[in-house]
Amino acid sequence: QKEVExxxxxxxxxxxxxxxxxxxxxxxxxxxxxxxxxxxxxxxxLIMSIYSNxxxxxxxxxxxxxxxxxxxxxxxxxxxxxxxxxxxxxxxIRNTGGFKTIFGAGTRLFVxx
Amino acid sequence: DAGVIQSPRHEVTEMGQExxxxxxxxxxxxxxxxxxxxxxRGLELLIYFNNNVPIDDSGMPEDRFSAKMPNASxxxxxxxxxxxxxxxxxxxxxxxSVRQETQYFGPGTRLLVL
Numbered sequence: 001q002k003e004v005e006x007x008x009x010x011x012x013x014x015x016x017x018x019x020x021x022x023x024x025x026x027x028x029x030x031x032x033x034x035x036x037x038x039x040x041x042x043x044x045x046l047i048m049s050i051y052s053n054x055x056x057x058x059x060x061x062x063x064x065x066x067x068x069x070x071x072x073x074x075x076x077x078x079x080x081x082x083x084x085x086x087x088x089x090x091x092x093i094r095n096t097g098g099f100k101t102i103f104g105a106g107t108r109l110f111v112x113x
Numbered sequence: 114d115a116g117v118i119q120s121p122r123h124e125v126t127e128m129g130q131e132x133x134x135x136x137x138x139x140x141x142x143x144x145x146x147x148x149x150x151x152x153x154r155g156l157e158l159l160i161y162f163n164n165n166v167p168i169d170d171s172g173m174p175e176d177r178f179s180a181k182m183p184n185a186s187x188x189x190x191x192x193x194x195x196x197x198x199x200x201x202x203x204x205x206x207x208x209x210s211v212r213q214e215t216q217y218f219g220p221g222t223r224l225l226v227l
Contacts, residue, residue: 032214043204043218044156088156100169101146101216105155 003027004091006104014112019076021107023089026070032092032099033065033072038106039085048074079111117219119205125225131193134222137186138207146216147180147190148204156204162188195226 005024013019021035032051036044050056050063050072062075072091076083089104118137126132138145146161160170162182170180177196182188192199202223206216 034215043221045218046215049215095169095171098168100158100161102158103156 003102004089004104006089006107008105010108010110012110013079017079019079019109021074021087023104024071025091027093029094030091034090035074036088037085044088081111081113084109084111117205117207117217119219119222123223126195127227128196129194132195134190134203136188136205139217142207142209144208145188146206149201151201197226200224200226
């Protein structure tokens, strides 16, 4: 089992719809969870972080965390063509040095105008 | 702040040559990370430093790869000798805390080894 798993997609949604991106992780001790967005040819940039069970909202973005089920999701409301990108789920896992960040393979999202 | 700075942005070299990638983290950040990204393997952590000290280099693929951080404002990733399978985008990132919270990525170096 991979440490962080995502559906590679592509996920295609029409403009204005809700895009739902999911991620599962293997380390039950993980405490920090992140969603990064990466446009083609660019570097990843953080859009959401979440540390506690439940929902965290920031504008059109909502991150959801369920530690018991070991999944974290990202909802994008009112999707726009500019949201088309690859979304990377990242999880801090324990290692001998403390913690290190493991990235999922990413889900490609296309928002059709 | 200028953000994380990487150089060069593009590098084309021939197999067997030495390649050195450079990174300047955001001022005041204590942790620095080197990643490699390919289509096949995604974004992989190669090594990270806390307060200039290497903490975890388990992601370094083999002895041809080495990384140093001589001071808080500079790090290098060296590949010697380079091979075609090293072709990838190499990202440097930095973060404030030792617990590796939000990471800020540089623009990356696109490396092509012929």
